[in-house]
Amino acid sequence: MTACDDLRTLLLIRHFETALLELFAQGLLHGTTHTCLGQEAVPVALMPLLDPGDFVFSNHRGHGHYLARFDDPAGLLAEIMGRDGAVCHGVGGSQHLRRDRYLSTGVQGESLPLAAGAALHQARSEPGRLACAFIGDGTWGEGAVYETLNLAALWRLPLLVAVEHNGIAQSTPSAAAMAGTIAARAAAFGVAHVHVPVAELDDDVAAVRAMLEEPLKHVRDGAGPLVVEFAVHRLGPHSKGDDTRPAAAVAALPDWYPRHAGTPLDTQQRERVAAVVADVTARPPSTWDPR
DSSP states (O other): OOHHHHHHHHHHHHHHHHHHHHHHHTTOOOSOOOOOTTOTHHHHHHGGGSOTTSEEEEOTTOHHHHHHHHOOHHHHHHHHHTBTTOTTTTSSTTTOOEETTEEEOSSTTTHHHHHHHHHHHHHHHSTTOOEEEEEEGGGGGSHHHHHHHHHHHHTTOOEEEEEEEOSEETTEEGGGTOOSOHHHHHHHTTOEEEEEOHHHHTTOHHHHHHHHHHHHHHHHTTOOOEEEEEEOOOOSOSSSSOOOSOHHHHHTSOOSGGGTTTSHHHHHHHHHHHHHHHHHHTSOBOOOOOO
């Protein structure tokens, strides 16, 4: 991946997420959605390090994960809007997707046991491949996280736990809900841990990726599970318009996007997303019948 490729994907995700919030504001989308504004660098850095045969288990804030893996904004938007050409025929919506070896769920902690099972399959049948599960800092309140880490460590499973630590679980600051650290919790099971300061590296995706290449190689080689903790900022609301933080506090958070706003690549991706929105909103509803 070149720096231009990385930036192109960063901008695609940013404009896609912004477009979703605009569509909701216009009353053109229903249900709920959770954007990854501010966290775009995580999937852009990580996905090129994953093999197409690796399993990826995403979460409720997973649009960036999907776009970085498949570069398919039209299929994703059609899924969210329930229109023709949707990834899952419009029955999964924003949070519940399945495509090849990519699955997402809105249930906190549910993906980790599934990822461990997939990792066990990989270890037995497809050595050299791994299963990656994306979770947030709030998911560490779920018991399934610890049960999974216990077995993954015991069985030395090729499991990557990608933690997008944005410091807030819906509306609760992590400091008010999490005792200790994620690193210490991983260490309690003898699981390797890497801290990646994405918020400091900002849009230097190559630097983020470089920090992960060797640790991921160890996972593939049988060293056992790995917890990668990405320190990020959530710039948008939890869902659509439910941000309880003071607007000034959110505005003060670092953001990589303003440095690229108005550049030719930015304009290209903004126009690409606008074209996708125009196309998908004009499509008929999905009429898929599972029978």
